[in-house]
Amino acid sequence: MQVDDTLLNRLEKLSHLKIADEKRAEVIGQLSEILNFVDNLNELNTDGVDDKFSMSDAATFMREDKPACDTKINDDIIKHAPQSADHFFIVPKIIE
Amino acid sequence: MFEVVIGLEVHVQLNTKTKLFCSCPTSFNHKQNTNTCPTCLALPGALPVFNKEVLHKAIMFGTAIDATVNKTSYFDRKSYFYPDSPSAYQITQLYTPVVEHGKLRIDFENGSHKIIRINRAHIEADAGKNIHEGDISKVDLNRAGTPLLEIVSEPDMRSAEEAVLYLKKLHAIVRYLDISDANMQEGSFRVDVNVSIRPKGDEKLYTRVEIKNINSFRFIQKAIELEVARQVEAWEDGTYKDEIVQETRLFDQTKQETRSMRGKEEAADYRYFPEPDLLKAVISDEMMALYSKIPELPDEKMERFIKEYGMSEYNASVITSSVEMAKYFEDMMDEGISAKNATTWLTVELQGRLKGDMNITNTHVDAKKLGLLVKRIEDGTISGKAAKEVLDKLVEENLDVDGVIDALGLKQVSDTGALEAICDEIINANQEKVAEYRGGKDKLFGFFVGQAMKASKGSANPQTINEILKAKLG
Numbered sequence: 001m002q003v004d005d006t007l008l009n010r011l012e013k014l015s016h017l018k019i020a021d022e023k024r025a026e027v028i029g030q031l032s033e034i035l036n037f038v039d040n041l042n043e044l045n046t047d048g049v050d051d052k053f054s055m056s057d058a059a060t061f062m063r064e065d066k067p068a069c070d071t072k073i074n075d076d077i078i079k080h081a082p083q084s085a086d087h088f089f090i091v092p093k094i095i096e
Numbered sequence: 097m098f099e100v101v102i103g104l105e106v107h108v109q110l111n112t113k114t115k116l117f118c119s120c121p122t123s124f125n126h127k128q129n130t131n132t133c134p135t136c137l138a139l140p141g142a143l144p145v146f147n148k149e150v151l152h153k154a155i156m157f158g159t160a161i162d163a164t165v166n167k168t169s170y171f172d173r174k175s176y177f178y179p180d181s182p183s184a185y186q187i188t189q190l191y192t193p194v195v196e197h198g199k200l201r202i203d204f205e206n207g208s209h210k211i212i213r214i215n216r217a218h219i220e221a222d223a224g225k226n227i228h229e230g231d232i233s234k235v236d237l238n239r240a241g242t243p244l245l246e247i248v249s250e251p252d253m254r255s256a257e258e259a260v261l262y263l264k265k266l267h268a269i270v271r272y273l274d275i276s277d278a279n280m281q282e283g284s285f286r287v288d289v290n291v292s293i294r295p296k297g298d299e300k301l302y303t304r305v306e307i308k309n310i311n312s313f314r315f316i317q318k319a320i321e322l323e324v325a326r327q328v329e330a331w332e333d334g335t336y337k338d339e340i341v342q343e344t345r346l347f348d349q350t351k352q353e354t355r356s357m358r359g360k361e362e363a364a365d366y367r368y369f370p371e372p373d374l375l376k377a378v379i380s381d382e383m384m385a386l387y388s389k390i391p392e393l394p395d396e397k398m399e400r401f402i403k404e405y406g407m408s409e410y411n412a413s414v415i416t417s418s419v420e421m422a423k424y425f426e427d428m429m430d431e432g433i434s435a436k437n438a439t440t441w442l443t444v445e446l447q448g449r450l451k452g453d454m455n456i457t458n459t460h461v462d463a464k465k466l467g468l469l470v471k472r473i474e475d476g477t478i479s480g481k482a483a484k485e486v487l488d489k490l491v492e493e494n495l496d497v498d499g500v501i502d503a504l505g506l507k508q509v510s511d512t513g514a515l516e517a518i519c520d521e522i523i524n525a526n527q528e529k530v531a532e533y534r535g536g537k538d539k540l541f542g543f544f545v546g547q548a549m550k551a552s553k554g555s556a557n558p559q560t561i562n563e564i565l566k567a568k569l570g
Contacts, residue, residue, distance in 0.1 A: 014365060016177050052170065052192070052376070059378035065149035067114045067121040074132045077139070087128050088234035091179045094226055
C-alpha cells in the first residue's frame with residue numbers, strides 16, 4: 001500500500017490530528033515502513049482458513065455482574081487531565 | 097402513489113449493575129465522572145472483561161423474539177474519534193452478533209396482525225455525554241462503557257403507524273423481560289429511524305434518510321410523516337435526485353421539520369476489525385438452558401386473558417401493553433373480582449383520575465386497594481356511584497378503602513328490616529299512587545324506588561329496595 005500526501009490528509013481528518021509540514025515526509029516514511037513490515041504477512045497462504053481463525057481457541061472470560069468502584073482512582077485521573085473543572089473533563093468546543 | 101419503507105434501529109441500554117467491560121456501576125444521575133475506571137477511561141494497559149449478565153439479557157431477548165442465538169459471537173472494533181469515547185473506538189459486534197433473524201408481531205386496532213422481521217441484536221458499548229458550554233465542552237464519562245443491545249429491524253414497516261406499533265411492542269417486550277428500564281426521556285431506549293419512499297409496486301429500495309434520537313412515540317410518528325412528505329414532494333417536483341441524499345437528519349419539534357445534521361462531508365470510515373482485546377464469546381449449553389428462560393410475554397398474556405377472562409381482544413391488548421399495567425391487573429384479580437369490572441375500574445376510572453406525572457406505579461391507589469374497592473361494589477357494600485367518590489378520595493390521600501367508605505358514610509343499607517320500614521312509609525304516604533300503580537300504571541315503580549332511595553339518603557342497596565317494593569306492591 002502506497003502512503004502519500006493524500007492518504008496522510010485523510011488520516012489526519014480521521015484522527016483529528018495535524019502533522020506539521022516539516023514532519024510530513026518523515027511520517028510518510030515511517031508509516032510506509034510499518035505497512036511494508038506488516039505486508040510480510042501476505043506471504044502466508046491463507047486459502048481455506050476460516051476468517052474467524054484465531055491463534056487461541058479459548059473463549060473470553062466472563063465476570064459476574066458485581067459493582068466495584070475506586071473513587072480515588074477517578075479523582076486522580078481527573079486531576080491528571082490536561083483540563084478539568086467541577087469533575088468534568090474539559091475539551092475544546094465540539095461543533096455538532 | 098408511493099409506498100413508505102421504514103426500518104428501525106433501537107439502542108436499548110441494558111439494566112445490568114455494572115458496565116459492559118468493567119465493574120463500574122451503571123447508575124443514572126450519579127456525580128459526573130465518578131463511575132469510571134482505567135478500563136472505561138481507556139487508560140493504556142487496561143483491558144476489557146466481559147460482563148456475563150449482558151450475555152444473559154441478550155439471550156433472553158433473542159428467545160423472546162424467536163431468533164437464532166449464536167453460541168459463538170465475536171466482538172469488533174469500530175474506530176471513530178470523538179471526545180465522548182476516550183478509547184477512540186467502540187467495541188461492538190459487526191460480523192457475528194449474538195442474536196440474528198428474529199421476529200415480532202404488531203397488532204392493529206382492527207384485530208389484524210403483521211410480522212416485522214428483526215435482522216439482528218448485537219452487544220456494544222455506549223459512549224459518554226458531552227455538555228456544550230460556550231467555547232468549551234464538558235465531558236462526563238459515567239455512561240461510557242454501559243452495555244447496549246442494538247436491535248435492528250428489517251425495512252418491513254410501511255407507515256408511521258406500523259413503526260410506532262413496532263416500537264411499542266418492542267418496548268413492552270424489553271420491559272416484560274426486565275432487561276432495560278427502557279425510559280425514552282432518560283435515553284435508555286433510543287430510536288433511529290430509516291425512511292425511504294418508492295412508487296407502489298416497485299421492489300427496489302431507494303435512498304434512505306436516517307432520523308436520529310427522537311425521544312417519544314408521538315414525535316417518532318410526526319418525524320416520519322414530515323420526512324415522507326419531504327421526500328414525496330421532492331419526487332413530484334422532479335428534484336428527488338438532488339435533494340434526497342443518504343444522510344442523517346434531526347427532527348426539530350418546535351419548527352416541525354427534519355433537517356440535515358451535518359454538511360456534506362466524507363463518509364465516515366469506521367475501519368472495523370476484530371477486537372484484539374477480547375476472545376470470542378461462547379455460550380455453553382448450561383448457560384443457554386438457564387438464560388433462555390423468560391417470563392410470559394405480552395402476546396401470550398393477551399391470548400391467556402382473552403381465553404381465561406373472556407376479555408375482548410382490544411381490552412386485552414390495552415391491559416397487556418405494559419408490564420406494569422398487566423401486573424396491576426393481575427394483582428387486582430387476586431381479590432376475586434370480575435375481569436370486566438377490574439378492566440373498567442383500572443383503565444377508565446383510575447387512569448382517568450391520574451393527572452400529570454401520576455401513573456399506576458406511583459399513585460396511592462395500588463392494585464390491592466382498587467381490587468378491594470371493586471370487591472366492595474360486587475359484594476353490595478357500596479354502589480358504583482359511591483365507589484367513584486371513594487376513589488376520588490383514595491387518589492388524593494393514602495387511605496384505606498373501608499376507612500374511606502365509613503368516613504364518607506357511603507355504606508349501602510342492605511338490612512331488610514330498616515329498608516322495609518322505609519318502603520312502608522313511602523307506600524303509606526302515597527296511597528293514591530299505589531292505587532294507580534296497581535291499576536296498571538307500571539311506570540310508577542320507578543317513582544317508589546326513587547322515593548325510597550331518597551329517604552335512605554342514597555345509602556340503600558337499590559337491588560334490595562327493588563325486591564322489597566315488588567313484594568309489597570304486588
